[in-house]
Amino acid sequence: MSAYMTGIIIILCLNIIIAYSVFLPAAAGQLNLGAAGFMIIGAYTDAYLSSADEGLGLPILLTIPIAALFTGLVGFLMSFPILRTKGVYMILATFAFAEIVAGIVLNMEIVGGASGFPVTTHAELEVLLPITVGVIVFGFYLISTRFGLSMRSIHDDENVSLLFGVNTHLVKVGAFTIGAFLGGLAGALYGHQFDYIEVQNWGILFSIYVLLYVLIGGTQTPWGPLVGAMFFTFIPEILRALGDATGIELLGELRFAAFGVIIVGMMVLRPEGIMTRTFLELLFRKPMPKSDISLG
Amino acid sequence: MSNVLNFTSVDKSFGGLRVIDNVSFNVKKDSRTALIGPNGAGKTTIFNLLSGIYEVDKGSIILDKNDITNIPARKRINMGMSRSFQNIRLMPHLSTLENVMLGQHHLANSTKENFFPLGLIKRNKWAARAEQALINAGLETYPGQVVSELPYGIQKRIEVVRALVSNPKLLLLDEPAAGLNSTETKELQTLLENVSTTGTTLFVVEHDMNFVRNLCQHVVVLNFGKKIFEGTPDEVAKDPQVLEAYLGGNDDNAP
Numbered sequence: 001m002s003a004y005m006t007g008i009i010i011i012l013c014l015n016i017i018i019a020y021s022v023f024l025p026a027a028a029g030q031l032n033l034g035a036a037g038f039m040i041i042g043a044y045t046d047a048y049l050s051s052a053d054e055g056l057g058l059p060i061l062l063t064i065p066i067a068a069l070f071t072g073l074v075g076f077l078m079s080f081p082i083l084r085t086k087g088v089y090m091i092l093a094t095f096a097f098a099e100i101v102a103g104i105v106l107n108m109e110i111v112g113g114a115s116g117f118p119v120t121t122h123a124e125l126e127v128l129l130p131i132t133v134g135v136i137v138f139g140f141y142l143i144s145t146r147f148g149l150s151m152r153s154i155h156d157d158e159n160v161s162l163l164f165g166v167n168t169h170l171v172k173v174g175a176f177t178i179g180a181f182l183g184g185l186a187g188a189l190y191g192h193q194f195d196y197i198e199v200q201n202w203g204i205l206f207s208i209y210v211l212l213y214v215l216i217g218g219t220q221t222p223w224g225p226l227v228g229a230m231f232f233t234f235i236p237e238i239l240r241a242l243g244d245a246t247g248i249e250l251l252g253e254l255r256f257a258a259f260g261v262i263i264v265g266m267m268v269l270r271p272e273g274i275m276t277r278t279f280l281e282l283l284f285r286k287p288m289p290k291s292d293i294s295l296g
Numbered sequence: 297m298s299n300v301l302n303f304t305s306v307d308k309s310f311g312g313l314r315v316i317d318n319v320s321f322n323v324k325k326d327s328r329t330a331l332i333g334p335n336g337a338g339k340t341t342i343f344n345l346l347s348g349i350y351e352v353d354k355g356s357i358i359l360d361k362n363d364i365t366n367i368p369a370r371k372r373i374n375m376g377m378s379r380s381f382q383n384i385r386l387m388p389h390l391s392t393l394e395n396v397m398l399g400q401h402h403l404a405n406s407t408k409e410n411f412f413p414l415g416l417i418k419r420n421k422w423a424a425r426a427e428q429a430l431i432n433a434g435l436e437t438y439p440g441q442v443v444s445e446l447p448y449g450i451q452k453r454i455e456v457v458r459a460l461v462s463n464p465k466l467l468l469l470d471e472p473a474a475g476l477n478s479t480e481t482k483e484l485q486t487l488l489e490n491v492s493t494t495g496t497t498l499f500v501v502e503h504d505m506n507f508v509r510n511l512c513q514h515v516v517v518l519n520f521g522k523k524i525f526e527g528t529p530d531e532v533a534k535d536p537q538v539l540e541a542y543l544g545g546n547d548d549n550a551p
Contacts (some may be wrong), residue, residue: 141413145412145413146401146410146412146422149390149394149398149401150401152387152394153387155389156389157385160381160387162370163348163349163369163372163373164401165370165371165373165401166370220389277391281442
């Protein structure tokens, strides 16, 4: 595999994990613009614990789970104030959270402050790929459980879910915490791929992109973040390749302008995302005769 | 016959407006009871008090000998009461089957059940029960179809099935026949009659008086937050106070 392809796949894997981290809360109706914040916490926790020079030099088998769990704990604690807000106010609250995290880390000299922090242990795709597959399987599993059903019910109608006995607060805190855990996991893995982390990687633009993966992919099914992350990773590369081949500047140099047009087009044509339930049904529906639903 | 519901001396005010004023009534076990009254009489408010969306200011609600006056909304379904809504409140992005499975939630609310995949293993017991409930209700739709795509009348009946799979002692139905055509109303009536033979008491808010007369044995009439009459459908139809409430008569042309 060429270095270029490996690079793309690494980015795709990280994008998929962070997409699931935003998707799971989104499936329960929470719009999270704080992906960057969780990724920073995960990346710096892992880097500090694993770095041989300036950190503790622990093995990554230990530091990646610790970083993810620690981020999950921060998410759990943050969920209480953040879940008091809804809709656009939740977007603002999660955004503020990410900015505060960035501000704190920028001023922490122990992790290098604004000059960033080197990660000494490099992990190959052998580590990243299985974890990514695991995250995808986990996303599908969780949505298929009764807990997932509760999440999706809350997304549609929180009050009615409550009347049917769903512990809505617990489910919302759970979804937010799991999202934070996956965000921390993505952050921890990032460091071991690029060997160097700095807060500037994870600004507001990053969080917006991740939220877009999920919204363009669709929040109704666990296919959404997978398709959304692939869409966002591959389309610019495909445009680049097309631009190189044809020499059209709009596809090459200015491909992000073309990409922007595609995103706006998607929002107009498929406002509920690429992968909606109706669309999946069209793909997989087997005509079900009357006799099939009677259990006899 | 004993009562499944005692609604005793209940008051409810919003700001300075008293919407429920010292209302008392009982619902007999295994009966089909209706709650009627003109628009704004307080019928839906009573349903919201029963299901715990609002708290009562004064009075008590006793469901099958358990005082539920201060029990939070989320736990009332465990006491044996579930409801449907005036405007359809199904989960639009969930399938028919998933909506019905939500109705079973309080029966399946353990850690093990919460984290057991419902979709991956075909025909687990909850899905099978939900499917059976849909068949019993004669809903020959795609169980996997997203409900927002189904016709209004079917959605109305799915709401009843969703409330029903929670095994309620008392089923509250808020205008189940509203917006249905005559065939759909007939189908709904058959469904409800079957339900009431299986040990579920029906308590129905309804405007369609023919539907009430065909379905219910007992009627409670509200007007301006007060109970004005209680009796059989035939008695209600003859009562001058009820007629006045509905037709707004004055003494000159009173019927």
